[in-house]
Amino acid sequence: MRIRNALTALGLLSTLAITGCSTTAEENRKTAALTPSAAEAAPAKVETAQIFSDAYGPVTDAGYTLPAIPIQKVNPKFQRQIVEYASSEKPGTIIVNTHDRFLYYILPNGKAMRYGIGVGKEGFAWAGEAHVAWKQAWPSWHPPKEMAARKPEVAKYVENGMGPSISNPLGARAMYLFNDKGQDTLFRIHGTPEWASIGTAASSGCIRMMNQDVIDLYERVRPGKSAKVIVQQS
Template identity: 45%
Template sequence: MRLVTLFTAVALGLAACGSSQPITLANPTVPEAYQARTDTGPNGEPIQIPAVRAAYLNERNQRQQVPYNGPEAPGTIVVDPYARVLYHVQPGGQAMRYGVAVGRAGTGYAGTATIARKATWPSWRPTDNMIRTQPDLYAQFAGGLSGGMHNPLGSRALYLYEGGRDTYYRIHGTMDPSSIGKATSAGCIRLFNQDIMDLFGQVSTGATVHVRSEAESVRLEGPMTETPEGYVVPAGQPQTAMAAMPSQQLTDPYAVTTVSTPASAPVTTISPVESAVQ
């Protein structure tokens, strides 16, 4: 009886504080490009790719065609780790712009490279140096990690080479869509899985990729400032906080707590396994 009285009081109290109309929780529309889809996995199995939450799709993060003022020729991919965007240059002074997340390795290289390899649902293995210097973190992955929804490279990966040598710089998907637009502790350049799939289908091996230096970024994009949420916007632009989805809707379909190594031993998934990927 006391519980019934308590719940009744709470309900009446809530009704007294607001409108008498039913409360409707916000449910922003997710664009078609970021809806859930089914893909074919590394062994021919179907893989369900969840929709990207609307809360992660701010204006700078969404794929969109924009004017392009850089000197690169159409067909070139331009990565700007400092403005946290990637351009696929189009004819007529246009480019398709994608939001990216940038790990430590993402600012460790600047220059012009070539896509020497493309992989669908790529496998991953930490470098020998990573295993040697941080065995507690990386030794469990020494045998490699197969491709799939548990893999930090996500649905696709592009591998950059310069002068025939691997730069260890990767453009790839992610299992953490909340990171897009932000600086992360590890990895190279991540896109939403839906975006890397779009880009992957448009470029071929041999395509040119230019990674901007910080000086180039400032010259072409202007100075950036970081918002309290961790995104970057042009300096001086009003910083509008992204509206969070209601807590009742915050169950993340991407959340993965364990993966299986080739020996089938469960291990905890942690973001640093995305660094210096092979």
């Protein structure tokens, strides 16, 4: 039944522009799983130290089965890898370069874990510093009212949301960014079932990652002021 429901949702999503940003973050926050995970340290812009091309097989997680990604169809530069990356930021900092379609998770000793990303139009609308205030596994999706006005078929999800599934536009994980005043930036780092959108300027959404990658990043991030995020637009 779960697979059949997921396929039905996937058929719906193919008729609309997927978005990962929502104006109802507070409602989701009430049910978010906030158990922090210790940030991992491992060796990572100019020279690749290690590439994880074998990390995109099928994944069973919380009762959901993510399909394998045909990683040979993804440009190697957008596959998860540890790279040399000179930065004055502390390990654990996330730097999003929307122009180059990369997300860097800073590691010790001048390295970073680099992930390929897709950037939706909302992702190009904001730049600056924030922090991961909270994160959620298998989040519900609430499309903005503006989207529902354009796509009546998703209007039913504005209030009640689309439940977790392998076709949910937020993917397997979502991380919610707030500013230093505790205000929601409405900027999200999230998964996506549309792996082919990685490395592109997507039609909508914030910062998309392949589901296998967003799960990896999620496990490294400890929500709070120390989970600094810098978004660069150039």
